[in-house]
């Protein structure tokens with residue numbers, strides 16, 4: 001098979017790494033890819049959001065499959081356009097990807113189908129939002145409706161902070177059109193947990209659970225990021241806990257989307273909070289989480305291509321999906337200054353000699369063929385073990401052997417709740 005993966009982060013690196021191991025994949029391409037992906041796939045210089053160019057490339061090259069990994073091209077309808085050209089594609093169509101591209105849509109879906117989530121109100125008028133805040137208990141959560149790279153969420157501790165958040169999103173348009181509508185919702189308390197599931201539109205099969213660490217600094221301090229590290233499993237869930245999550249959240253969501261005429265085929269991401277009242281949905285995403293998937297996919301025992309086929313063909317109930325019985329950890333190494341501003345182009349040393357699996361994100365090959373930094377989250381280091389401590393210690397051993405100017409990483413991945 002000839003396969004094209006769309007995207008350029010650590011998530012796409014682990015997907016390419018896993019697909020490269022499939023006996024069914026003969027030729028692997030990635031658009032646009034990165035410095036690390038170049039070692040397992042041919043990188044093509046087309047951005048993930050250049051939809052028409054990607055469709056043309058897939059058509060001209062007679063690809064057997066296009067795997068669309070990031071949310072932006074999914075929301076822009078890349079899968080719909082590929083399908084219209086008769087090209088097999090993995091990922092939800094735009095009408096189902098909306099569960100991530102519009103928080104207003106997903107909150108309304110959860111309300112309509114009684115899926116547990118924080119109480120909320122939606123606003124498209126700034127003054128109405130400011131007036132509503134006066135009546136609410138603090139802390140409170142303000143979110144942009146649209147896509148904002150995981151950064152359009154403010155947990156305001158007091159009224160002034162809440163008002164400033166509304167003004168920056170709706171008045172100053174800090175996140176552009178993504179903030180034209182805001183969600184104001186109750187602040188939930190509890191550990192967070194990520195459940196990713198394969199879905200073929202009818203059936204959902206959860207993967208092993210994981211836990212992301214979203215804040216930039218140790219002790220869960222500082223700004224929210226795309227994710228600074230992850231571990232599996234994400235919590236010590238009993239079978240009964242998992243059954244409740246399946247019956248109250250996973251199955252109702254897949255059924256709700258089907259009923260709404262938006263069957264979800266691909267990977268669905270449930271960002272959960274384990275509150276005193278049980279698990280509640282913080283957010284849905286329409287794709288593998290990054291960096292969660294870098295901790296999960298290395299434990300998949302079997303060929304990812306078989307699962308991709310089952311998802312596309314609606315056969316998920318007919319296959320077995322198995323995981324190796326290990327715990328795992330990934331630690332993200334980021335550019336100093338991320339998630340606000342940072343420099344690029346610093347040489348990275350130690351990747352090949354650190355003795356661990358490294359999935360690259362913001363990296364590029366410079367004109368001398370050296371790997372240099374090229375983004376905020378630069379790479380992540382993976383390790384696994386029989387215990388979580390072994391996995392965490394192993395990942396940090398690798399981190400200590402990698403170096404670049406101004407590098408920043410958390411030292412407590414897997415040792416705090418998030």
Ligand code: AMP
Pocket residue numbers: 118141143150151153155185186187188189192214224271282283
């Ligand atoms: P989201 O982009 O919706 O996942 O939000 C980013 C992060 O903000 C989440 O991972 C949580 O840590 C936090 N968050 C979002 N919504 C809430 C909420 N209602 N209560 C408490 N924390 C929240």
Ligand code: GLY
Pocket residue numbers: 150212226227285288289290291292
């Ligand atoms: N790690 C969070 C996300 O992928 O959205």
